[in-house]
Amino acid sequence: MTAQVKNVDALTREEAAQTLAELAEQIARHDQLYHQQDAPEISDAEYDELRRLNSAIEERFPDLALTDGPSGRVGAAPASGFSKVAHAQPMLSLSNAFEANDVVEFIARVRRFLGLEEAETVEIVAEPKIDGLSASLRYEGGVFLLGATRGDGTTGENITANLKTIADIPETLPPDAPAIFEVRGEVYMSREDFFALNERQTAAESKTFANPRNAAAGSLRQLDSSITAARPLRFFAYSTGETSEPVADTHWNFLSHLKDWGFSVNPLSRLCADSTEALALYEEIDAARSSLPYDIDGIVYKINRLDWQSRLGMVSRAPRWAIAHKFAAEQAETVLHNISIQVGRTGALTPVAELEPITVGGVVVSRATLHNADEIERKDVRAGDSVIVQRAGDVIPQVVRAIAEKRPKDSKPFIFPDHCPECGSVVMQEEGEVVRRCTGGLICPAQALERLKHFVSRNAFDIEGFGGKHIEAFRTDGLIKTPADIFRLASHTEEISTRDGWGEQSTDNLLAAIEARRHIPLERFIYALGVRQVGQSNGRLLARHYGTFEALSEAMAAAQDPESEAFSALIAIDGIGPSVAADLIAFFAEDHNQTVLNELAELLDIEPFIQAETDSPIAGRTVVFTGTLEEMTRGEAKARAETLGAKVSGSVSKKTDFVVAGPGAGSKAKKAAELGVTVLSEQQWLEMLNGEATP
Numbered sequence: 116m117t118a119q120v121k122n123v124d125a126l127t128r129e130e131a132a133q134t135l136a137e138l139a140e141q142i143a144r145h146d147q148l149y150h151q152q153d154a155p156e157i158s159d160a161e162y163d164e165l166r167r168l169n170s171a172i173e174e175r176f177p178d179l180a181l182t183d184g185p186s187g188r189v190g191a192a193p194a195s196g197f198s199k200v201a202h203a204q205p206m207l208s209l210s211n212a213f214e215a216n217d218v219v220e221f222i223a224r225v226r227r228f229l230g231l232e233e234a235e236t237v238e239i240v241a242e243p244k245i246d247g248l249s250a251s252l253r254y255e256g257g258v259f260l261l262g263a264t265r266g267d268g269t270t271g272e273n274i275t276a277n278l279k280t281i282a283d284i285p286e287t288l289p290p291d292a293p294a295i296f297e298v299r300g301e302v303y304m305s306r307e308d309f310f311a312l313n314e315r316q317t318a319a320e321s322k323t324f325a326n327p328r329n330a331a332a333g334s335l336r337q338l339d340s341s342i343t344a345a346r347p348l349r350f351f352a353y354s355t356g357e358t359s360e361p362v363a364d365t366h367w368n369f370l371s372h373l374k375d376w377g378f379s380v381n382p383l384s385r386l387c388a389d390s391t392e393a394l395a396l397y398e399e400i401d402a403a404r405s406s407l408p409y410d411i412d413g414i415v416y417k418i419n420r421l422d423w424q425s426r427l428g429m430v431s432r433a434p435r436w437a438i439a440h441k442f443a444a445e446q447a448e449t450v451l452h453n454i455s456i457q458v459g460r461t462g463a464l465t466p467v468a469e470l471e472p473i474t475v476g477g478v479v480v481s482r483a484t485l486h487n488a489d490e491i492e493r494k495d496v497r498a499g500d501s502v503i504v505q506r507a508g509d510v511i512p513q514v515v516r517a518i519a520e521k522r523p524k525d526s527k528p529f530i531f532p533d534h535c536p537e538c539g540s541v542v543m544q545e546e547g548e549v550v551r552r553c554t555g556g557l558i559c560p561a562q563a564l565e566r567l568k569h570f571v572s573r574n575a576f577d578i579e580g581f582g583g584k585h586i587e588a589f590r591t592d593g594l595i596k597t598p599a600d601i602f603r604l605a606s607h608t609e610e611i612s613t614r615d616g617w618g619e620q621s622t623d624n625l626l627a628a629i630e631a632r633r634h635i636p637l638e639r640f641i642y643a644l645g646v647r648q649v650g651q652s653n654g655r656l657l658a659r660h661y662g663t664f665e666a667l668s669e670a671m672a673a674a675q676d677p678e679s680e681a682f683s684a685l686i687a688i689d690g691i692g693p694s695v696a697a698d699l700i701a702f703f704a705e706d707h708n709q710t711v712l713n714e715l716a717e718l719l720d721i722e723p724f725i726q727a728e729t730d731s732p733i734a735g736r737t738v739v740f741t742g743t744l745e746e747m748t749r750g751e752a753k754a755r756a757e758t759l760g761a762k763v764s765g766s767v768s769k770k771t772d773f774v775v776a777g778p779g780a781g782s783k784a785k786k787a788a789e790l791g792v793t794v795l796s797e798q799q800w801l802e803m804l805n806g807e808a809t810p
């Protein structure tokens with residue numbers, strides 16, 4: 116189940132790090148389900164909420180952002196079967212707005228970033244956000260040569276043959292189109308075509324699709340393009356990738372060229388003079404939404420002037436010049452049959468509503484989290500209640516409320532168990548925490564299982580072809596009890612290869628995959644242990660600090676004494692507080708854990724931490740901007756510096772590497788001089804950024 120975070124502002128640093136690690140894992144899983152398997156388990160709105168939460172936490176704790184985390188990535192790496200295509204320019208995603216005010220704020224941000232005078236108008240193009248999947252089409256010499264999916268934003272799949280079957284996509288362009296021209300847009304299926312396709316699929320006893328988007332995705336990813344040709348796919352063009360020459364000065368004119376060249380551009384798109392007009396269009400289209408022939412999930416606003424777009428650039432994976440304004444949540448009524456309790460890796464007990472399955476916004480929902488005991492009490496939901504469920508703006512399907520009038524007469528309030536339903540151990544609630552936890556530790560089968568699953572998960576040991584289901588089955592049959600047993604499976608070859616669904620080949624593959632993971636970077640190893648509050652980010656902090664597993668292990672033993680130097684050193688690590696330290700020390704002190712750790716150390720090659728190198732001259736440096744900048748606004752300067760890996764600070768100290776001083780610089784420049792910190796002019800700074808001078 117998902118980390119529930121109501122208020123990002125209230126998160127401690129440790130909670131933030133933990134949540135970011137959890138979110139990274141969840142988002143990666145959902146990316147995989149959505150992009151590679153065309154089988155999402157959550158709605159787009161829920162997915163967006165995960166992303167939003169991730170960004171909000173990263174914004175508050177920028178240094179905790181994971182380099183390989185969700186904001187650096189778009190979608191999932193391409194699946195096999197198609198050849199890969201490196202995008203000449205990355206295919207971006209969009210940040211989201213959920214209410215009108217977010218849109219107003221978006222325009223204000225743009226204005227601040229560009230340093231615009233009040234009198235200057237900012238035109239916006241508003242377009243429906245088509246609920247399909249994006250594709251990039253490359254024309255050379257006016258001929259459609261290469262078409263690709265978005266993939267992870269950098270590399271997609273070559274689906275040229277499939278795209279050529281789509282009637283909306285012109286084979287050739289008129290001579291006035293640029294010699295090299297990449298156009299991007301959305302492949303989608305109309306609702307009517309989707310229903311008809313599902314009928315044909317049912318008649319043929321083939322798989323049906325959950326919604327038009329999945330149908331479009333499944334049709335586009337056929338290895339046999341004659342199947343794609345039989346599927347009624349369409350295409351709306353809305354942006355560009357590489358072009359050999361500029362096409363227009365504004366996005367609006369660009370769209371008009373697209374139409375001239377034979378592309379289909381969404382007819383509801385409109386040029387708006389300001390946010391008021393754009394928001395009015397949003398309302399208008401929202402009202403007409405259900406009568407449109409295709410699914411849309413919001414409105415995209417784009418800054419019309421292309422010179423401004425290029426100045427605005429992008430932040431992590433999304434452009435600063437566009438935003439997607441999502442339509443509100445869809446709700447539905449259903450019956451809550453039962454409240455069950457799930458026990459997680461760290462013993463947390465999560466109540467789950469078991470629902471009469473219901474379709475909300477195109478996806479069937481049968482379970483929803485109730486978060487914790489307080490939440491159940493606050494909402495007073497009971498088994499047997501008719502409830503309103505919602506999917507949007509929230510992480511997982513949510514029970515909004517119970518319908519009082521429909522409550523069965525004999526209904527009783529839910530009583531939260533005081534013993535773990537899995538192992539019978541006492542349930543405890545720590546002071547200041549809302550979660551209740553099973554105190555069974557390793558004797559609790561649910562916790563032990565979840566820990567094993569975590570151990571092999573993607574960001575931990577990532578053993579190919581060895582997922583949660585296998586772990587569960589192997590554990591039930593006694594093949595593995597502890598993580599160390601995984602690395603001893605080679606002595607059970609016979610038992611594995613004779614299992615149901617297994618053969619010699621698959622056993623060999625599994626053992627090879629396990630073998631490949633005998634060498635593991637220290638930070639992954641630490642993360643894999645599943646110590647409470649030690650996610651990827653804290654794993655990396657510890658790896659960086661201690662360097663080797665031996666050093667970490669010794670330090671944790673010594674740190675049991677709170678008077679020791681080892682303890683002081685541990686809590687002095689920036690990002691590790693007393694609470695994380697306590698969990699770590701307790702983990703290493705536990706006898707069972709010690710045994711497993713010693714076994715693992717014998718079986719594995721835990722690689723020492725290697726400091727990452729980056730090629731940007733300012734990566735890792737701390738910069739302070741002061742005075743007036745002439746080439747760009749402060750915001751733009753800060754963003755560029757951060758993109759190159761620099762840390763931007765507001766005040767000068769001994770830790771400052773450079774002060775960039777423009778006209779009117781006062782006390783900060785003076786302080787820099789006193790401290791002997793290098794002071795650069797804006798020009799010198801720009802030269803450094805461009806690699807023309809080295810620090």
Ligand code: IVH
Nearest residue numbers: 207208209242243244245248249353415434
């Ligand atoms: S512009 C650089 N315009 O939404 C910006 N995207 O959440 C690129 N989408 O990946 C996207 N309709 O698949 C844009 N009118 C529209 C869109 C649109 C649908 C999709 C697209 C994109 C995703 C981002």
